[in-house]
Amino acid sequence: MRRHELTDEEWAIIAPLLPNKPRGVARVDDRRVINGILWRFRTGAPGRDVPERYGPRTTPYNRFVRWRTAGVWDRLLEAVSATYxxxxxxxxxxxxxxxxxxxxxxxxxxxxxxxxxxxxxxxxxxxxxxxxxxxxxxxxxxxxxxxxxxxxxxxxxxxxxxxxxxxxxxxxxxxxxxxxxxxxxxxxxxxxxxxxxxxxxxxxxxxxxxxxxxxxxxxxxxxxxxxxxxxxxxxxxxxxxxxxxxxxxxx
The missing domain is CATH 3.30.420 (Nucleotidyltransferase; domain 5)
Structure with missing residues (x-):
């Protein structure tokens, strides 16, 4: 596992908070895609340079934008910070x-x-x-x-x-x-x-x-x-x- 990728402990907390009702063709594994999103922001590289190990080149960016529109990233922060x-x-x-x-x-x-x-x-x-x-x-x-x-x-x-x-x-x-x-x-x-x-x-x-x-x-x-x-x-x-x-x- 690379240092910027989600650990098993992190994934156990994040996974239940993600959309879980995909329609049509099965989507690329969520953990794999989020690791691709994190790779992009950790390195500062353009989206087109995300390595193929995280799925098709456009998948991390499209998933990031779609979930941003749906408020997924907002709900993640709200859920973990609500414990304070x-x-x-x-x-x-x-x-x-x-x-x-x-x-x-x-x-x-x-x-x-x-x-x-x-x-x-x-x-x-x-x-x-x-x-x-x-x-x-x-x-x-x-x-x-x-x-x-x-x-x-x-x-x-x-x-x-x-x-x-x-x-x-x-x-x-x-x-x-x-x-x-x-x-x-x-x-x-x-x-x-x-x-x-x-x-x-x-x-x-x-x-x-x-x-x-x-x-x-x-x-x-x-x-x-x-x-x-x-x-x-x-x-x-x-x-x-x-x-x-x-x-x-x-x-």
């Missing part, structure tokens, strides 16, 4: 450079591409809500120059009641503090120097926020995720969720 019942969650973001293939766009295209030119060039920003161990609960994408606070408010829609939220100064807004409080939680964020009103902040607790940095480091070990080559943002997000599912299983 801890008190601490964290939000943050990280930029991924956009490859020239991912930036290609037709003149009349109307699809939201979730990338833009920022200080680092063409980038996509990955926003994450993770638990106390750095395991992802929810992921979202925006253009690279987008602010963190607006996306942070969207991530809070997945915040369970009574949680302690850790975030850096980029999320230091009254709206995020108020929304966290409405959910019975506490936002532990370092105050900005321009803030006139004193807010509660625990530096010892804030030190645990390095777990979300570790999450981004683990995700970006996959070359196809460290650099975005997919033009469609939903394809890139689906790949992130597949990688995030493995992080949960192996935690």
């Amino acid at each position: 019942d801890g008190d601490i969650v964290m939000i943050d973001s990280s930029c991924a450079r956009v490859h020239q293939h991912g930036a290609a766009i037709k003149k009349r295209a109307t699809m939201i591409v979730a990338w833009a030119r920022s200080r680092g060039g063409l980038t996509t920003k990955i926003h994450a809500l993770v638990d106390a161990e750095g395991r992802p609960i929810h992921l979202a994408l925006t253009a690279g120059q987008a602010g963190d606070a607006p996306a942070g408010r969207a991530l809070l829609s997945r915040l369970a009641p009574g949680r302690i939220l850790l975030a850096d100064k980029a999320y230091q807004t009254d709206a995020i503090r108020a929304e966290t409080a409405e959910r019975g939680g506490f936002a532990n964020m370092p105050p900005r120097t321009i803030r006139k009103r004193t807010v509660a902040f625990t530096r010892w607790l804030f030190r645990q926020r390095n777990h979300i940095e570790r999450f981004f480091n683990r995700i970006k070990q996959m070359r196809g995720l460290a650099t975005r080559c997919d033009h469609r943002p939903d394809d890139f997000l689906a790949a992130l969720k597949l990688a995030a599912t493995r992080i949960w299983i192996n935690a």
Whole structure:
């Protein structure tokens, strides 16, 4: 077994969550195809270069897109992350450079591409809500120059009641503090120097926020995720969720 492929333990958890009612001609083995999908994102190679041992060349890509449309990758992450019942969650973001293939766009295209030119060039920003161990609960994408606070408010829609939220100064807004409080939680964020009103902040607790940095480091070990080559943002997000599912299983 190659190092990027699913182990027996991983497959035992993922297999029951996959569609199990194929119609017509029997499809290529699911585990074999998912290993092909993982190979592509682990190496950052184009879909046409996926080795034949994972089935016909087009099968991994077609299966990936079809299951993305059906919400399979979303359900995988939701299923494995639903087991978390801890008190601490964290939000943050990280930029991924956009490859020239991912930036290609037709003149009349109307699809939201979730990338833009920022200080680092063409980038996509990955926003994450993770638990106390750095395991992802929810992921979202925006253009690279987008602010963190607006996306942070969207991530809070997945915040369970009574949680302690850790975030850096980029999320230091009254709206995020108020929304966290409405959910019975506490936002532990370092105050900005321009803030006139004193807010509660625990530096010892804030030190645990390095777990979300570790999450981004683990995700970006996959070359196809460290650099975005997919033009469609939903394809890139689906790949992130597949990688995030493995992080949960192996935690």
